[in-house]
Amino acid sequence: MTGPRPSRPRLRELRPEAFGADPSGARLERIRRSPNFADGVFQNPVGARTRPSGSLREFAALYFRKEERRRRAPAAAIPVHPTTLADIAGPPATGLRLTWMGHSSVLVEIDGRRVLFDPVWGERCSPFPFAGPKRLHPVPVPLAALGPVDVVVISHDHYDHLDLPTIKALAGTDTLFAVPLGVGAHLERWGVPADRLRELDWHESTTVAGLSLTATPARHFCGRGLRNQQHTLWASWVVEGGGHRVFHSGDTGYFDGFADIGAQHGPFDATMIQIGAYSEYWPDIHMTPEEGLRAHLDLQGSTPHGVLLPIHWGTFNLAFHPWAEPAEWTADAAGAAGQKIALPRPGEPFEPAGTLPVEPWWRPISSPIAHPWRRPASADGASHDARAADLDLAGDR
Numbered sequence: 001m002t003g004p005r006p007s008r009p010r011l012r013e014l015r016p017e018a019f020g021a022d023p024s025g026a027r028l029e030r031i032r033r034s035p036n037f038a039d040g041v042f043q044n045p046v047g048a049r050t051r052p053s054g055s056l057r058e059f060a061a062l063y064f065r066k067e068e069r070r071r072r073a074p075a076a077a078i079p080v081h082p083t084t085l086a087d088i089a090g091p092p093a094t095g096l097r098l099t100w101m102g103h104s105s106v107l108v109e110i111d112g113r114r115v116l117f118d119p120v121w122g123e124r125c126s127p128f129p130f131a132g133p134k135r136l137h138p139v140p141v142p143l144a145a146l147g148p149v150d151v152v153v154i155s156h157d158h159y160d161h162l163d164l165p166t167i168k169a170l171a172g173t174d175t176l177f178a179v180p181l182g183v184g185a186h187l188e189r190w191g192v193p194a195d196r197l198r199e200l201d202w203h204e205s206t207t208v209a210g211l212s213l214t215a216t217p218a219r220h221f222c223g224r225g226l227r228n229q230q231h232t233l234w235a236s237w238v239v240e241g242g243g244h245r246v247f248h249s250g251d252t253g254y255f256d257g258f259a260d261i262g263a264q265h266g267p268f269d270a271t272m273i274q275i276g277a278y279s280e281y282w283p284d285i286h287m288t289p290e291e292g293l294r295a296h297l298d299l300q301g302s303t304p305h306g307v308l309l310p311i312h313w314g315t316f317n318l319a320f321h322p323w324a325e326p327a328e329w330t331a332d333a334a335g336a337a338g339q340k341i342a343l344p345r346p347g348e349p350f351e352p353a354g355t356l357p358v359e360p361w362w363r364p365i366s367s368p369i370a371h372p373w374r375r376p377a378s379a380d381g382a383s384h385d386a387r388a389a390d391l392d393l394a395g396d397r
Contacts, residue, residue, distance in 0.1 A: 018127035018164045019225040020157065020186030023232070027199070031182050031231055034201050041230035042182075042222065046255045048284035050221040058281075071322040076365040078137035078314065081347035085141050094353040096244040096269055101140055102315035102346040104161055106248065106272050111241030113150045113209045117248045117272065118161040119143070119170070125160035125316055127224065132159070133316040136323075140347025143169055150209040151198075154179045155250025156234035157186055157222050160316055164190060178206060178213045182232035186224070202235060214238040216261045218252035220285050238265040247271040247299055251312065253284040254291040258298035267300045269307070270342075270352045276313025276326040286312075286319075289329035290373060293337060304339040307352040314346070314362070324366035329373055331360065 023031055036042055081087075088099060092109050099107040104118040121143045126132020143166065152175050155161050162183070170177075171191040176198060179187065184199040198206040200215035207213075215235040222232040237248045238261070247261070247268045262268075275292035287295060289310070296308045313326035327343060334341040342350050344357040 015225065016127055017189070018159075020162075021189040023182045023185040027182065027185060028231065031233075034181060034233075036202055036233065042233050044219050044221075044255075045217045045257050046219065048219050048221070048253055049282070050285055052279075052281040054281045068320065071367045072317050072320070073323055074136060074362070074365040075367060078365065079345050079361055080137050080140050081345045081349075084347040084349065085145060087349045092351050094351045095241075096246070096353065097349050097351045098246075098270055098272070098309055098342070099140075099349040100272075100309060100311065100344050100346060102135070102137060103313075104155070104248075104250070104272070104274065104311045106309070106311065107146070107149075108239065108246055108270075110211065110239060110244050110246060113211050113241065114148065115211065115239055116146075116149045116152045116175075117237070118155055118250070119152060119166045120160060120163040120315075121166040121169070122163045125158075125163070125318075127159065127164075133318055135315055136317065137315060137346055148173070149175045151176045151178055151211070151213065153177075153213065153237050153239070153248065154183055155218070155237065155248065156180060156220060157183050157224050157232045158251065159224065160318065161251070162186065162224075167192065176208050178208065178215075178237070180215055180233035180235040182222075185232070200235070201233065210242065212238075212240040214240075214265060216247075216265070217255075217257050218250050219255045219257075220251045220253070236261070238268075240265070244269045247273075249273045249287075249292075249295065249311075251277075251286060252295075254287050254295055256298075258295045259302075262299035262301055267305050270309060271296050271299055271306060272309045272311045274312040275310040275330050276321075277318040278321065278326075279319050281320075289326055290333045292330065293333045293339060296339065297337065304337060306340070307356060308334060308339060308341045310341065310343065322367060322369050324362040325369050327360070327362050328369050331358075332373065 031037055095111050097109040105120050106117045108115040121139050124132045124134050167190050176196050178198045181199055181201045184197045202215055202217050205214040216238055218234050218236045220234040222234055236250050239246050245268045251274050273292040273296055275289040278286040278288045310330045342356045345361050348357055350357050
C-alpha cells in the first residue's frame with residue numbers, strides 16, 4: 001500500500017508557472033561552488049539592503065495620494081515610433097544600431113548579429129495576468145515580426161526583465177539564451193532546451209555567432225516566488241563583436257565595480273544604463289539618473305565617451321518618482337558632464353555613430369517636474385538623494 005505523497009512535491013506541482021523553477025541537481029551544485037555564493041545565497045559585490053526601508057503605511061500613503069499617482073503616469077498616449085520594422089529592415093550603416101523597445105528591452109544589431117536584451121512583450125510585469133504593473137504603451141513591434149535573433153540576454157529573473165509569455169514565444173525559435181547562473185532553471189521549465197542555454201557566473205564568457213558575451217557584476221537581488229531561495233544570480237552584460245562593444249547594466253545600485261568592468265572590457269560604443277525606478281527607500285539596488293551617468297563615465301575610464309541610452313523608465317510604473325523625471329534628470333546631468341545621450345521614443349532605432357534622438361518627446365505628456373536632483377528629506381531627516389547630490393553633476397535649474 002502506498003503512503004501519502006510528500007507535501008513538498010505536491011506544493012511544487014501547484015506552483016504557478018510564472019514563478020519558474022528552483023535550481024536543482026548539477027545546476028544547484030554549480031551554484032554552491034560559485035565564488036559569489038555564500039551563506040546559502042548569492043552575494044552582492046558590496047553590501048546592499050534589498051528590502052525597502054519604509055513602512056507599509058508610508059508606501060500606502062505615497063501610492064494612493066491622488067496628486068502623486070497622477071504624476072507617476074503620462075497625461076496622454078506615449079508616442080511609440082511608428083516605422084520600427086521598416087527602419088530596421090536593412091543592416092546598420094555603421095555596424096551598430098540600438099532600438100529601445102521600452103523599459104530595459106533593447107534590440108542591439110552589432111557587427112552583423114542581433115542581440116535582444118531583457119525582452120518583455122507581456123502586458124504586465126507580474127505573475128498574474130489580471131494584476132500588477134501594466135505597460136503604459138504598446139510594444140513597438142510584434143515579437144513574431146521582429147525576425148531572427150542570434151541571442152537573447154537576460155539580466156536577472158524579476159518580472160519586468162524575465163517575462164513568461166515572451167520567453168515561451170522565443171522558446172519556439174532557434175535563438176540561444178545567455179543568462180546568469182541559476183536563471184536557466186526558469187527557462188527550462190518554460191520550454192527552452194538545455195542545449196540552447198548559456199548560463200554564466202560573473203566574469204564568465206561565452207561566444208555566440210562570433211560575439212563574445214560576458215556576465216559582469218551588478219548590485220541587485222533576485223526572486224519570483226513567495227519563498228524564493230535566492231539561488232539565481234543577477235548580472236550586467238558586456239557584448240563585444242568584431243568592431244563594437246556595448247554594455248547593458250540590468251538592474252543595479254551604484255558601486256565602484258563599474259570602473260573595473262570598464263578597465264577590463266571597455267571603452268564602449270554604447271551603454272544601456274538603468275536610470276529609473278529609483279527611490280530613497282531602496283537606494284542600494286537601483287541608480288538615480290546621476291548615479292547612472294556616473295556609472296557610464298566609470299565604464300568609459302572617467303571620460304565622456306560613446307553614447308548613453310537610458311533604460312528602465314517610461315514603460316511601467318514601478319516607483320514613486322514622476323513618470324518623466326528619469327529622462328529630464330538624465331538629460332540635465334549628461335549635459336553638464338558633456339556626455340552624449342540618446343533619448344528615443346519606444347521603438348525608435350538609432351546608430352551611436354550617427355544622428356542621435358535627443359528631442360524631449362515626453363514633455364507634452366508629462367506633468368511639471370521641478371528640481372529632480374534636489375529631493376526633499378525623508379522622515380529620518382536624511383536627504384533622499386544625498387549620494388547623487390555629492391556627485392554635483394547637474395546643479396539646480
